[in-house]
Amino acid sequence: MTETSPAAEAGTGAAADHAYRLVREQILSGQRVGGEWLREGDLADHLGVSRTPVREALRRLTAEGLVRYERNRGVQVQAWNASDLDEIFSLRSVLEPWGCRLAATSGLADLTTLDALAHEMDACVAGRSPDLDRLTELNNRFHRLVLEGSGNSRLPGLIASVVQVPLVWRTFSRYPPEALARSLAHHHELVAALTAGDADWAESVMCSHVRAAWSSIREGVQATS
């Protein structure tokens, strides 16, 4: 993210951007429960801006599927369930391995940064208090970077549009330790496969990676529901 480096000029503009980021963060952090109504007036007051930029933010969130919009009634936070998770991981298990395959032979993958990210993620869980938020952030960057190496400029955004599900954000907290270790190992193996330019290997590792995550999360959801 951090597209249009935001806080550059705090003085003007970016009211809509500000509103967008705040509401998005509230939804992804679970602060806003699924089904909750988001009133334009309340958000505007709380942000100290008018309804106009708030409406813009809500429309953007609607397009991204984080909220549900009903004409003349407003927007409410999208509610997710286990079948949504299945749909998403089902899609990922097709698209990500495919993108990874392309990245293996395109020569576009930023292997240096990928390797660095893999090591940073190791460090995140090395200490006694693992920084899971940072791990999530790094993991997202890792996956996006792989997909950007596919040479298909639409692929990263396409996957990002379905991965933005609240549960996924808190994903690593549900991982059992051995699953976490396996996931981190996958990242390193992925870098190795990409470095070797072995498309089959790369595709295979990513497929394992996604399906392992799917399994871990499914169990985590079942356990808490």
Next chain:
Amino acid sequence: MTETSPAAEAGTGAAADHAYRLVREQILSGQRVGGEWLREGDLADHLGVSRTPVREALRRLTAEGLVRYERNRGVQVQAWNASDLDEIFSLRSVLEPWGCRLAATSGLADLTTLDALAHEMDACVAGRSPDLDRLTELNNRFHRLVLEGSGNSRLPGLIASVVQVPLVWRTFSRYPPEALARSLAHHHELVAALTAGDADWAESVMCSHVRAAWSSIREGVQATS
């Protein structure tokens, strides 16, 4: 289309919806050239509404990737080229066969309607003056219906979001007659494969279908550029 708008739920008010549909149609029909700036004031005057709903429509088109937005500068019609087509068909050739495979065994596919659509498309090109616009419309519905049978509710929208490229709208006009006939035959074969519940067959036919279309369009684009 003009039925109780399916976009009504995901859409906006009446004026905003009107503006959205108009500008979208203008872009997809090629009336608005790629790179052309779309001024809020002009569109508002032309539509007889204020800038507010126009802005909303433009934001929606931005989210769909049909226009490009620059802060404090406005929006301009997205410009497409051959590599965009390659990216799109590359994605389709992965996702659509996969969705088709799922539809073959899910039992959710509306085989009756699919068969009817396939025959309607035949009728479109049977006469001396083929109705290519109607053919395009029916073809879109056919593909969407197949994907809706996959059981993955996100898949149809995901593919729709990348297929919305102007060139694709005028696609059949570039088809040589034999390619057109082959495409229509694919539809019938697809229905047969889905009816048989043969996942491999269905996936394979859809793969052929997409790649044949890719080839036809690539040649058509090369010939005209």
Next chain:
DNA sequence: GTCTCAGAAGTTGCATACAATTAACTTCCG
């Protein structure tokens, strides 16, 4: 002739006011 820098024009971003629609409540009738 070219570069720089005011100044003006045009466009977008936001705030406010009003209209339209929806939901809730009260009241009246059976």
Next chain:
DNA sequence: CGGAAGTTAATTGTATGCAACTTCTGAGAC
């Protein structure tokens, strides 16, 4: 007591006005 219609409150949709930003133009200096 139950139900229905009218009315009121709350919320969204649209219009308008103003401020901020960008771009273009043109005069002046080198």
